[in-house]
Amino acid sequence: MRSTMRTIRPTWLLAVAISAAVIGWVVTELTSRASLALPVLPLSSLVTMGLIAVVCLILGLKVRRWRDGNRDRVLDPLLAARTLVLAQACAYAGAMLFGWHAGILLDQLPTIALRADLGVIWQIVALLSGGVVMVAVGIAVERFCKLPPEDSEPTPKPRPKRESHGEEEFA
Template identity: 75%
Template sequence: MRTIRPAWLVVVTIVLAAVGWVATELTQRASLALPVLPLSSLATMGLIVAVCLILGFKVRRWRDGNRNKHLDPLLAARTLVLAQACAYAGAVLLGWHAGILLDQLPTISLRPDLAVIWHIVVMMGGGAAMVAAGLVVERFCKLPPEDTDAAPKPREKREGRGEEEFA
């Protein structure tokens, strides 16, 4: 499985920032509320980060030599997939709320309270935490490079392979 490319996370964040900005413009024109996730979603983000880190530390402990217990390879693979999904979901949430914040920046001086702005910033922080946790756990799942000094010699190619010689 390939590792996460940070450039893709940046692309996802930028694209979702543009989409978030457009969505905010459209909801404002329709006199609707800002399309921001509720603060209760931070609990879900925190739970995902916690589960990802717990499973990641389990894989890391086994990888670093504490092999008293058997590590199920399927669990390790699922932990890696969870870490990558966590990073991408965090990039989506970070970009979405960054686009909303960019749209709201010109109106900060007109607001009597900045609770909505802080709400958006907190949600961006949750997305950034998900990205960080995903990248860290992905590193936990990476096996150290194997010793390449004692590499076996390649087999010599035999001539006449597949052909039988009769005397």
């Protein structure tokens, strides 16, 4: 039995982003009413997001090089599988971070004109961009890990239909 992993579905990424946006908006409303600070990640989290994306991309390029024929070294199948899982996790985490900060930004849009300091708005925009980069890297690396169909495998021939002569066939 051969098991295959499912590819990232854009509709699921969109669902994650929308769900996170709704939750981020609700949490921002609640924290604003309680006179608490906005629930925005610090800018230093961009470093972590960037490191995850870079590691994912480096591992993905290694798999892609092997897939494209540069096979001077043996590729560990476990490394390839882990790279695929990392790519998918990167994409979903990016969608979550994007959605969360999009919800916060949507809550803050009516108050932008009242703000003297727009630093937190630019911080939110930077984190939105980081989420988009993570999604893009995750999708790209997942595609790097996809193997092309083998030409050596024979294509299955369709089975000829049996003609029935008024008799019913039971399996």
